[in-house]
Amino acid sequence: MTTHPVLIGGEWTASTGTETFQASNPTTAEPLPDLFPVSPWGEIEQAIHAAAEAAKLMRGWPGARFAAFLEKYADRIDARSEELATTANLETALPKDGRLAGIELPRTTNQLRLAAAAAREGTWTTATIDTATNIRAMYGPIGPVVVFGPNNFPFAFNGISGGDFAAAIAAGNPVIAKGHSSHPNTTRIFAEEALQAALETDMPPALVQLIYRCDHADGAKLVSHPMMGATGYTGARSAGLYLKEAADKVGKPIYLELSSINPIFVLPGALEERCQDLAEEFAGSCLMGTGQFCTNPGVVVLPAGEAAEEFIAAVTEKFNSAPVGTLLGEGVQHSMASGIFALQSAGAHVIAGGESGGGSGYSHQNTLLKVDGAKFLADPEGLQTEAFGNCSLLVIAEDIDEMTAIADSLEGNLTGAIYSDTGGCDDDVYDQLAAAVRPHVGRLLNDKMPTGVAVSSAMNHGGPFPATGHPVFTAVGIPASIHRFSMLQCYDNIRPHRLPLALQDQHPGGGMWRLVDGTWSQADV
Amino acid sequence: MTTHPVLIGGEWTASTGTETFQASNPTTAEPLPDLFPVSPWGEIEQAIHAAAEAAKLMRGWPGARFAAFLEKYADRIDARSEELATTANLETALPKDGRLAGIELPRTTNQLRLAAAAAREGTWTTATIDTATNIRAMYGPIGPVVVFGPNNFPFAFNGISGGDFAAAIAAGNPVIAKGHSSHPNTTRIFAEEALQAALETDMPPALVQLIYRCDHADGAKLVSHPMMGATGYTGARSAGLYLKEAADKVGKPIYLELSSINPIFVLPGALEERCQDLAEEFAGSCLMGTGQFCTNPGVVVLPAGEAAEEFIAAVTEKFNSAPVGTLLGEGVQHSMASGIFALQSAGAHVIAGGESGGGSGYSHQNTLLKVDGAKFLADPEGLQTEAFGNCSLLVIAEDIDEMTAIADSLEGNLTGAIYSDTGGCDDDVYDQLAAAVRPHVGRLLNDKMPTGVAVSSAMNHGGPFPATGHPVFTAVGIPASIHRFSMLQCYDNIRPHRLPLALQDQHPGGGMWRLVDGTWSQADV
Structure with a gap:
């Protein structure tokens, strides 16, 4: 049996690693047949470099380009929903029709499409113009993002299709996904569709990359690598804290969802x-x-x-x-x-x-x-x-x-x-x-149980530590969730034609809200 | 010579510590006469408990109350500007009239008044209402904040009068200030006025507290204490990183301004x-x-x-x-x-x-x-x-x-x-x-040198590590700077009369902007 390849730099490539793993069928507690690689550091480093190149290439690209990718990707997921639900059911034992195909898959494509709409419209950037000083600012992409998906939502929080992924792309960043070891085949299908969507929408092929597993030390090196922008992690507290320590040490933002008992x-x-x-x-x-x-x-x-x-x-x-x-x-x-x-x-x-x-x-x-x-x-x-x-x-x-x-x-x-x-x-x-x-x-x-997490602009799927790593941010709820994968970029005395479109005097169109001299506006300055 | 007292729980109290320090006159390199205490842990812990009580008491208070304090405080600073400039000049050698009285003091009171206006108006809370799901959210206070001020701006970045202080109060939090050891007498004058302003505006006396110095280990205990909300720190990189490690370990937000070579x-x-x-x-x-x-x-x-x-x-x-x-x-x-x-x-x-x-x-x-x-x-x-x-x-x-x-x-x-x-x-x-x-x-x-940092709504006084600890946030520029000392608070299915005023259907008044179903609005829902 051959080992599944990883997706690096737009190519499905045989892993250079020698270790492999198999997922299990939870219903039988028996291993599933497919072999997936544990990626060694050299391979991860390749992905980082490819992502950094992609990030460089995409600097200044309008949100509409990321929106086009996200929408194409959502359509491609819809077209393969049956196979996704069957595969995820085998790997997670979550009910195929009621939960996976019926609820989680539509939620996932909805999230991708909402993120697309937010990227295209641009209000999430909080474009702020102070005419008295001619200082202007907006949130822009932070650089390559790695997303570690959890076990419990193989679609809606998957590293290559979930909320963190959608937010990171909407902010204009390439994503390296670290699939969860419990549902690698599900993740592989997403990655196939993400790559095709990237190619069909003229994105850099390294916009989306995938590794299935790496050892803890390499995970720490990944989240703290100088070329990386930020990390999204949903999963066990111990592994999350290990990554957090590495990222914190070098000041790389890491957004964690760790544990919660929801009293x-x-x-x-x-x-x-x-x-x-x-x-x-x-x-x-x-x-x-x-x-x-x-x-x-x-x-x-x-x-x-x-x-x-x-x-x-x-x-x-x-x-x-x-x-x-x-x-x-x-x-x-x-x-x-x-x-x-x-x-x-x-x-x-x-x-x-x-x-x-x-x-x-x-x-x-x-x-x-x-x-x-x-x-x-x-x-x-x-x-x-x-x-x-x-x-x-x-x-x-x-x-x-x-x-x-x-x-x-x-x-x-x-x-x-x-x-x-x-x-x-x-x-x-x-x-x-x-x-x-x-x-x-x-x-x-x-008077309501917390188990429903509506995809709402006012949702906060976040909270104080140890529920998450920082109580200002939410993992669900567009546009707020996008901010996590951005940085604040200010322009001081920049000549008008050199400003990003969103910060020029003329309104960029598309209904974007801008904060002009303290007033939210959809008009020219 | 007696040692200056510290300000804990609304009282100027003799420090229980035995160690003292003196500032120097930089122009003569001679020590200045006043003795200031190094606060031992027990004293710091008292301040933390008093701040936590104050935070509890102030939960749900409208922004207007914090605005009233900030404005009263700014007025009191103005009234004592001559003494502040003279004292700061002695402790820092910064020019008294041109720089301290002429530029930095007006900047400081301007920041306090802008923070007051933002607290009263409330747009900084990003009140977000999703009518379809009846989910509502806004940024609210995070809890007691400790602010470590730097040496180079004895007014505008002072732990008890500067930008971090103003932002932390505007968000609705009590502040424990850790004065910089190079200008303790300047800091003391501010603290006297801050306390009076708090008393005159019916705030809890522990709204503002002051210690002058503590050892590094106690600083680390302070920023990571379970009752603390967040930390603002401007200063040397090594001390900042030491505090960051302690705060990060327990997931307490810490906002740092560490170093920058400004190419x-x-x-x-x-x-x-x-x-x-x-x-x-x-x-x-x-x-x-x-x-x-x-x-x-x-x-x-x-x-x-x-x-x-x-x-x-x-x-x-x-x-x-x-x-x-x-x-x-x-x-x-x-x-x-x-x-x-x-x-x-x-x-x-x-x-x-x-x-x-x-x-x-x-x-x-x-x-x-x-x-x-x-x-x-x-x-x-x-x-x-x-x-x-x-x-x-x-x-x-x-x-x-x-x-x-x-x-x-x-x-x-x-x-x-x-x-x-x-x-x-x-x-x-x-x-x-x-x-x-x-x-x-x-x-x-x-075509402009970076040394002027305008107090502008579009200013970003922030940047990627090691300039600061997190590239999403700015230390100057209201309202964005206020977010650092807040947490996102969502209300799901909460009965209308139990909602904060800012999230009720009826507009709370004062020109606040709210994001209602994706549209910025100043009207009722």
Whole structure:
């Protein structure tokens, strides 16, 4: 069996490496037949140089050229959607029709097309003109970007088709994708289409490159290489922190999405009012996709009392009776088990599930743990251990003040949700709790589970560390997500004909908004 | 002699530390009489806790409250401007009337008032409303900010009155200022006025706190403390990188301005056209303020030839004949000498000055070094050593391609300038060179020296590492500078009355711009 080639400098090239790996079929826990290479440093360096050349060539190109590529690519993905869904299903065990073909693939092409529209229109650049001083500024491309995709969204967050990829290209950068080892064949199909789209739209062939795997040290060299602009990484915390250290040392921006337990706070009125509904809503959100969402609710904080007991009983019943899904891979199964063990060691008790297995292939019983508020506050760090998967921890607090103290003790999260009575009876305690939760989460929700991450201009899929690496930025939500792969470029006393079109007196067209002397405008200066 | 107290939690408190320090009068190189404390960790921790309490209290406060403080503070500074200028002159040797009272103080109060206007108006929050999904987002305060001020702008970049301070407050955060050890008495006066302004405008007394000095390890603990939001640092690269490592490790944003050599490229036509004028313009910019500006032109790249020789001769003459200014302190004198030594070790030759001394007190001769392009390209890192002060390196390149290669080899800088013929004869080479310079600098200039940093909405006082820590952000230029001390806060399905005013359907007033369904608007939703 031959080893799949890598995509470097516009060519599908046999890897110079000797190590290979295979993905697994999570449903059978058996390896899949295809062999993929582990790229050695020399090959990665080639990709960096090719990307740097491409970045140089594209300097000053209008957003419309990147838009044309993104749109062509989205069309080509659509045309191959059946094969993508079949392949991803085999590699991830995610449901082919409902999830992959039905939801994630349209989301992915939608993201690419929204990024295209943003690149063409140009408002994301925040073109700013100060006529009094003749100083002008805008965000421009930062240089070659490497995107490390995660295991849990083989399409929508894939290094070569997901949100980071779309944002990096929309900003005008070439991308080196590091595919996730759990779904290399899916990634390969994307790369084939991305290359074709690049060629058909007259982009440099090194606009998109792909390696499947490299060792950790080479990953660190990649993200900190002088020719690289920035990094997008979604994945495990330990590997992400290793890359972060390397990138930080040389001042290269690295945008990370690492971990989040997405706390849910249920206020007394809500619990009294609709305990059974809440149990159903929570169990549905937590077990959906076998719990493998970055925004999966991993902690629920409830006020002690009869209603809480009823909620616990209802959720326990649902966790025990719901089918056990297949996890994305062996690594997920292991880390879920070790997360649960860490929670137990910190004082939580298993009240449902708790054992590995129970489903086809890689799996772990739907697991519910419980701890009281005082114990949580005695070891907030240990009891905020993420157990990624179909698992959650119920925290039973004495009262609203203890709930608030728990909120104060939170690490950074992508989301935090507060459930309240549909009338106004929770309003006072809501204010107290929301003020405590707000600084710790990127997205605050009311009466809604966090597992849906709408592609919205106002979405924040970000949050304080360790949820991400920097709380100013979001990974979802165009145009804000594009800024991550840009740098601020100011023009001082530059002769008019040498200015980028977006900063010239004449409006560049296409409906772009510019901040002229403090006023947002779509007109000439 | 008693030791000056520190400002913690709204009280001027005797420091619990036993170590003290004194500033020097740079003109005499003699210590000034006042004793200032080195704050021990316990004291710093008190400040952190007080700041965290203040941040909690201020959650959700409208921008107008912070604006009122900033304006009151600016007024109080104006009222004490004579004393501030006298004190700062004694501590820094910067000219009292021309520079301190005449330029830097009005700039400082202007920055505070512009930040106030931005806080009140609110457009900086980028309030974004997506009506289709009912998701809304805005930038909000990040939490307590510590600002480390530099030595070279005792007013405009002071930790308790400068641009970072103004931006951090405008974003709604309390500030712990770490004054620079070279001008503690100046800083003390600011702190007195800041506290009074806070009390008069009903802000928490811990809105502004001040310590004068701490050891490096405690500085690292401060920037990485769980209760801290972010750090602003302007100063020496080594100390900045030490703090950055500590902050990065725990994912706390740290905004750094570290070093910049601000390259000037003179194109052949410009050199032919106005060689003498350029020599005068350059020498004036480089020696102004004894070269102690972050944007001081530290490298000039010229095409070899007769005109270059004439330029070199003219600049040499000016450097030899210009009076030698006083440096800010002994540290500056030492680091300038060691910077010059490093440049010589890397192959540059001194063609003017070169020795310490020559002026009153701390000083170093106006120094010019020269190296040819090939040698520069053989050791670009060594020849980009910053020699902060009245010093610059002339690089004589073979031709425009070598000038471009030099541009390609640049580290990150705050600025880069290109001088070109006033006609069009440099246009072709301009394009080539500008494309190479652009990715390495935050602000690109034409036919203008970089030493003026206008307070403009379009200013970028930032740039790629090692000029700063992150190329998306600017330290000067409101509203962009405010974003550094914020986090993105999204509201998903939040009941209307619980939303921040800026995100409610009804426009909050005051002319705020909001991004509603992709359109910038000042109207109700």
